[in-house]
Amino acid sequence: MIHNVLIANRGEIAVRIIRGCREMGIRTVAVYSEVDRLSLHTRLADEAYPIGKAPSSESYLVQDRIIATALKAGADAVHPGYGFLAENGDFAARVEKAGLIWIGPPAEAIRLMGDKTVARQRMKEAGVPTVPGTLEPISDEAEALKTAEEIGFPVLLKAAAGGGGKGMRVVSKREEFQPALQTARSEAKSAFGDDRVYIEKYLENPRHIEFQILADKFGHVIHLGERECSIQRRHQKIVEESPSVLLTPEMRQAMGEAAVRAAQACGYRNAGTIEFLVDKNLNYYFLEMNTRLQVEHPVTEETTGIDLVKEQLKIASGIPLGYSQEEIRQTGHAIEVRIYAEDPANNFMPSAGKIQYLRPPGGPGIREDSGIFEDSEVSLYYDSILSKLIVWGKDRNEAVARMARALEEYRLFGIRTTIPFGLAVMKNKNFQTGHFDTGFVEKEFRNGSADVKNLSQIAAIAALLIDRQKAASEIRASANHHHKWESPWKTAGRVENMR
Template sequence: MFNKILIANRGEIAVRVIRACREMGIETVAVYSEVDRNALHVQMADEAVCIGPGKAQDSYLNMENIISATVLTGAQAIHPGFGFLSENSKFAQMCKECNITFIGPDAETIDNMGNKSKAREIMLKSGVPVIPGTEGSIETVEDALKEADRIGYPIMVKASAGGGGRGIRIVRAKEELKKAFETAKSEAKVAFGDDTMYIEKFIEKPRHIEFQILADNYGNVIHLCERDCSIQRRNQKVLEEAPSPVMSHELRKKMGEVAVKAAKSVNYKSVGTIEFLVDKNFNFYFMEMNTRIQVEHPITEMITGVDLVKEQIRVSAGEKIEFSQEDIDIKGHSIECRINAENPKKGFRPSPGTITLEHLPGGSGVRIDSSIYQGYTIPPTYDSMVAKLIVHGADRKEAISKMKRSLEEFLIDGIDTNIEFQLNILYNDSFQKGDYDTGFIQSNEDTLF
């Protein structure tokens, strides 16, 4: 096991990893930008190293500075969290060459699964069901038009290196394609430095259901059941729950087996997530794989009792998974709400600023993953998520009631938040019935805002 781990991230995920390490008896090193010098993860870690100015490009994405900080402090491994360098194959390879353990899969796997069009090809060869679409990347508008005619509208133009809802456009008619292709391509270039595109069939009103994977270095691969991530705004998740309210035992078994097959097809090691779209007839299609810990991992931890961050660290240290698929059992129901510093009534405008008053909810089955505190100033430089509120109940009805109560207790003054917006989702009749899809927010704008 490692003696010291550097966390190449910030915010709540850095705090989450520090807590796991402390419980495992592992020392931690925080890295931080100049604007994050007062951040909670900096105060909690055993050591902290400044790695550059506020811009992520100069600090949290600065590979050389992060490697230097690791060598300087004698850390043996780097935990990348999510976002930033967590799915960067160049960084994973750089760690390997410097004899530093990258807590995640190897560079080749990140490359294979991080490129969406390449991942599709691999899954097709492995017999994993995929959404009808192009088998490779699309270079020109002319090629896009030909492929769209072959696949049939509506389609989605997607960035191969995409994520977080960027570089994606839905196209319902031929005359819309040229503009959509060009704007998605330029957006992808700015966001990912890669404007490779592909096309797939747009599945109307799908559920977005993902399976949590855990794999070690000895060929053991298991899944820890599913999360329903269908409550989204512009392809970005807002609220997640586990298990999915539409999942049957038979469908879970079938999808879980396919998820494990997908992970084995790329010799996967570490934690990861296989994401599917499920249509109204419960046909499911592979969409992508996230080769890192997910924002919504706590709800899986709540229903399975497995600490995913600790397991991720153990696997990277060369330990075997100590339990089998048969040991995984769903206990109760869990919901996560992402609390963002933003104003939903003003187009979700970001709301950086100083927190003047804070009261966190508590009680049985309530968990807060956050890095904010009273007096902390949220910078405008990074993602707007400031906390994750997670609840666990005996069943879905109790989990919903517990989340409502917890949101109503949650107080953050000095900035705008989406707490009221999350409450409106919880009170929605369709949500309470479990009758929703990825278009839920757009379809209920009149009652949610």
């Protein structure tokens, strides 16, 4: 069994991994950048070592330093979390070459799934439905245009090395094809150093449904059901839930089996996620595989009762899976709302600074995976996720009501967050009835989100009282009196008398 894990990450996910390790009696080594000296992961781990300056290119992405720190600290394994180096096949290979266990899939599986065209070919061979389109990158423009017409506009041009929406272009008619191809190529080149682009049928506002899988080194692969992740802003998930209201038991079984085949087809091991798009006619298509632990993994943990971080550690230690597919049960309903340091009333603009006041919700069915605390600084150097609020309920109605209740309870002052946005989603009729797709945020919150500014009168009262109290304390200071706190009424009179 692994006994000492270096966690090559920060924030809430590093904390999450430390917690899993500690419950299993496994030691943890944290690494931190200059600005993360006081961060929670640095202080919760068994050991913590500095690895460089604030920009991730000078700390959390410096492979040599991370591996050297692991060896120096006597770690026998590396957990990458998500983001940073988690889907870097070369790093996975280097970790193993250094004699350390990589808590993730084999490097070849990461590389295979990282190349979108190779992944599409492999999926097709394994009988996993893929979005109609080309299986090879575009080599000849005229040929490509012909293919686009066969598929039927609108089509999507996507970078073979891609991800995160970069090098992606929607082409709605013939005339736009050639210029769009050029932009997609140059964007792909600058983002990934690889200008290969391929064509897919463009699905308008599909739903995004993914399946969690677990695979051990003995060839056992199981799935843990789905997560519905259609509520997105800027192509980034913000609310996730399990189960999905869309899936029938038959569809769940078919998609789950396809996910297992997808994992088997690339020689997968450890925890992974197969993402599918589902169109209006309930056809599902393989989108991509995330070869790591997902941000939204807690909703699966809450509905199945299986701790995914612990499973990752066991699989990486060479222990066979403790569950068969038949033993996996989804119970109740779980929802996650991601709390980002962004201003939902201002186009999700990042908001950095100090968290001055923090009072998270509690009570039945609430879980929070967070990397923040009162007086912690939110830096602009990293992803803006602060925390993940997860609720469980016996059914979807209870879970939605519970999440709304928890978000109403949540107090975080000092910076702006997506808490009011999450609340607005929970109160949205179409969300409540399950009528939504990936176009939801754009449709429902077109005019700025969460602008339920019905508390303007309360804000006015508060500002007046604070203003009067401030005036009173200024008078006290200038008069050098040592009065006790006075009511705003008295001071209102006193201020006037002094003028």
